Amino acid sequence: AQTVTQSQPEMSVQEAETVTLSCTYDTSESDYYLFWYKQPPSRQMILVIRQEAYKQQNATENRFSVNFQKAAKSFSLKISDSQLGDAAMYFCAYRGSIQGAQKLVFGQGTRLTINP
Amino acid sequence: DAMVIQNPRYQVTQFGKPVTLSCSQTLNHNVMYWYQQKSSQAPKLLFHYYDKDFNNEADTPDNFQSRRPNTSFCFLDIRSPGLGDAAMYLCATSRGQGFYEQYFGPGTRLTVT
Numbered sequence: 001a002q003t004v005t006q007s008q009p010e011m012s013v014q015e016a017e018t019v020t021l022s023c024t025y026d027t028s029e030s031d032y033y034l035f036w037y038k039q040p041p042s043r044q045m046i047l048v049i050r051q052e053a054y055k056q057q058n059a060t061e062n063r064f065s066v067n068f069q070k071a072a073k074s075f076s077l078k079i080s081d082s083q084l085g086d087a088a089m090y091f092c093a094y095r096g097s098i099q100g101a102q103k104l105v106f107g108q109g110t111r112l113t114i115n116p
Numbered sequence: 117d118a119m120v121i122q123n124p125r126y127q128v129t130q131f132g133k134p135v136t137l138s139c140s141q142t143l144n145h146n147v148m149y150w151y152q153q154k155s156s157q158a159p160k161l162l163f164h165y166y167d168k169d170f171n172n173e174a175d176t177p178d179n180f181q182s183r184r185p186n187t188s189f190c191f192l193d194i195r196s197p198g199l200g201d202a203a204m205y206l207c208a209t210s211r212g213q214g215f216y217e218q219y220f221g222p223g224t225r226l227t228v229t
């Protein structure tokens with residue numbers, strides 16, 4: 001079964017600085033999808049960024065970018081110019097491509113604190 | 117503008133008393149999911165509907181059931197809630213699977229007394 005590991009339960013960063021959240025996963029599939037979701041306190045979970053495994057180019061969404069290393073099975077999230085509104089729990093998630101086995105598998109989450 | 121709506125936001129029920137949580141969507145998405153999220157943990161998928169096709173996770177207790185009467189609505193029924201069922205229940209939708217984004221509702225926090 002696929003597993004997703006986030007080794008940093010908590011991270012903190014100064015406002016305007018850059019922070020990187022780590023994520024590794026285990027799979028035997030060659031085609032799959034990776035996601036970072038953000039869950040602010042008492043607010044709903046939203047998608048931050050996603051990556052298709054067959055694409056070598058790292059995904060970027062404004063201040064958010066990923067470092068996707070397929071061979072190493074690593075999918076880290078970089079947040080540049082951190083803002084107070086970035087404070088949240090961040091979940092890395094994996095989804096396979098095999099029909100019938102496409103549930104989203106989440107990591108345990110990293111709680112990000114932004115220090116003003 | 118609300119896209120995935122969950123009612124109620126907070127639900128208190130008594131041990132063993134059946135409870136139903138509601139989810140509706142304005143996105144016309146094919147897939148609807150129910151997740152259980154306990155404090156400081158990752159969401160755990162209970163089941164999902166792809167249109168009318170129901171897909172139960174192997175480790176979802178029999179105590180949990182779901183209904184999807186139409187595209188817009190999906191219900192989570194807990195037949196006999198135990199103290200261990202106290203959690204946040206998240207509903208999500210997506211147009212399809214694979215690369216499609218899941219849109220989450222705000223959740224219903226269930227307390228069992």
